[in-house]
Amino acid sequence: MIHPNTSDLPDTPTTLAFKRLYAASVWCIWSTSLGCLLTSTLGLGLTPLASLLAWVPLFFMECRSSKNAYYSPLGFISMRVLFDLPLTFSGYTLREFCNLRLFSPLASTYDSNIVQGSMPFPSDVSTLYNVYNVRAVINMCGEYPGPLSEYRRLGVEQLRLSTVDTTVPKPEDLRRGAEFVKRYGGDRGRVFVHCKGGIGRASAMSLAHYIVNEGCGTEEKVKEKVKWMKGKREVVYEGVGEYWAIKQLVEEEGEEGKKGK
Numbered sequence: 453m454i455h456p457n458t459s460d461l462p463d464t465p466t467t468l469a470f471k472r473l474y475a476a477s478v479w480c481i482w483s484t485s486l487g488c489l490l491t492s493t494l495g496l497g498l499t500p501l502a503s504l505l506a507w508v509p510l511f512f513m514e515c516r517s518s519k520n521a522y523y524s525p526l527g528f529i530s531m532r533v534l535f536d537l538p539l540t541f542s543g544y545t546l547r548e549f550c551n552l553r554l555f556s557p558l559a560s561t562y563d564s565n566i567v568q569g570s571m572p573f574p575s576d577v578s579t580l581y582n583v584y585n586v587r588a589v590i591n592m593c594g595e596y597p598g599p600l601s602e603y604r605r606l607g608v609e610q611l612r613l614s615t616v617d618t619t620v621p622k623p624e625d626l627r628r629g630a631e632f633v634k635r636y637g638g639d640r641g642r643v644f645v646h647c648k649g650g651i652g653r654a655s656a657m658s659l660a661h662y663i664v665n666e667g668c669g670t671e672e673k674v675k676e677k678v679k680w681m682k683g684k685r686e687v688v689y690e691g692v693g694e695y696w697a698i699k700q701l702v703e704e705e706g707e708e709g710k711k712g713k
Contacts, residue, residue, distance in 0.1 A: 471554055475542040480506050482538040509535035513618055519652075520696040522619055531616060536595035539648065540571070547573045555649040559584050560685035565637035568658050568685055570650040577602035580644055587641030590629050592621060592653035609636060615653050620695045626660035627701075633661045655681065655692040660701055669705030674698065 483506035512527035523531060543554040555570035559580060562568060567584045577599055580586040587608060591598045594614035603610055611632045613625040621629075629645075637643045645661075647653035659677060662668040668677045674693045682688040692698065 467552055471546060471552055474546060475539065475554055478542045479538040482541075483508075483534050486533070505534055519618070519691065519694075520620055523616060528616060531618075532595065536617060536648075540596050543571060543648075544573055548575055557650075557685070557687075559586075559644065560650070561642070562658065562681065562684055565633055565643060566658055566661060567642045567644045568650050568654050568681075568688075569644060569646050571596050571646055571648050572599060572644070574599040574602050577606060577608070581606050581608065584644065585641045586644040588632065588636035588643045590632060590643060590645045590654075590657055592645070592647040592657055593617075595648070613657070615647070617648055618652065620697050621653055621656050621660075623697045623700045623704075626657060626697055627664060629657045630661045630664035634665050649687065650685065651687050652689045652692060655688045656695055656698060659692055659698060663698070663701050663705055669702055671702060674702060 487505040508530045509527075512523060512530055515527070516523070539554075546552045546554050553570075557569065558572065558576055559567050559569035561584060567580070567586055571593060572580060572589075589598065589603065589608060589610040591610055591612040592615050593612075594616050597612065598610055600610070602608075611629060613621060613629055615621045615625070633643045633645075645654045645657045655678075658681060659668075659674065662677050663674065668674060671693075678688070678690065678693045682690060
């Protein structure tokens with residue numbers, strides 16, 4: 453899905469099909485190869501079942517009671533090895549070698565403080581710096597450190613708040629991020645908030661900034677802000693306001709407001 457607020461070229465049916473086929477192929481080949489290696493090394497004789505490994509992270513996603521739940525240790529390992537690695541590799545190689553973006557759009561501007569988007573690769577940093585006036589980054593990815601050498605070259609500061617994909621960031625991390633936006637946003641430039649696709653984790657961080665720094669500390673204001681964010685970036689997860697960490701921030705900010713009176 454291509455948002456108008458990005459410099460990416462729109463997908464054609466051919467490029468869209470190619471990207472999806474490529475990512476699916478990498479995912480399946482990686483999972484199957486890893487399964488074959490493990491079963492042969494351990495002498496389990498289960499090589500034909502190795503192709504089913506691609507479905508393991510999806511199984512753990514569905515087994516959670518809600519989006520507010522975290523993964524078991526085995527679920528965490530499966531997400532990191534069988535989900536994050538192939539998708540990040542696919543996104544990187546498509547962008548750096550084919551000039552295609554698996555996770556679109558790269559960036560959507562909210563205001564003078566925040567740009568929200570998907571994971572940036574080395575060739576994206578100059579665009580973020582020159583076109584979007586990004587001078588600092590909040591990286592919500594536990595699976596990807598970011599293009600650090602490019603950040604250093606341009607003097608871009610990064611705060612990494614590692615969060616497992618499809619899970620909710622911790623309230624203390626959201627507060628750290630809100631303080632970071634307060635310090636680096638505005639007159640100094642914009643802060644680029646990203647996760648893998650700029651859908652859930654990044655949306656939670658952006659919303660936390662508006663709750664903590666801009667007074668959106670009521671349920672009604674949160675609903676309005678999520679709707680506003682989605683108007684700026686179509687892929688924003690509509691249910692982000694229901695995350696337990698967001699609700700906790702709203703409750704805490706409400707208590708602070710009462711004390712202030």
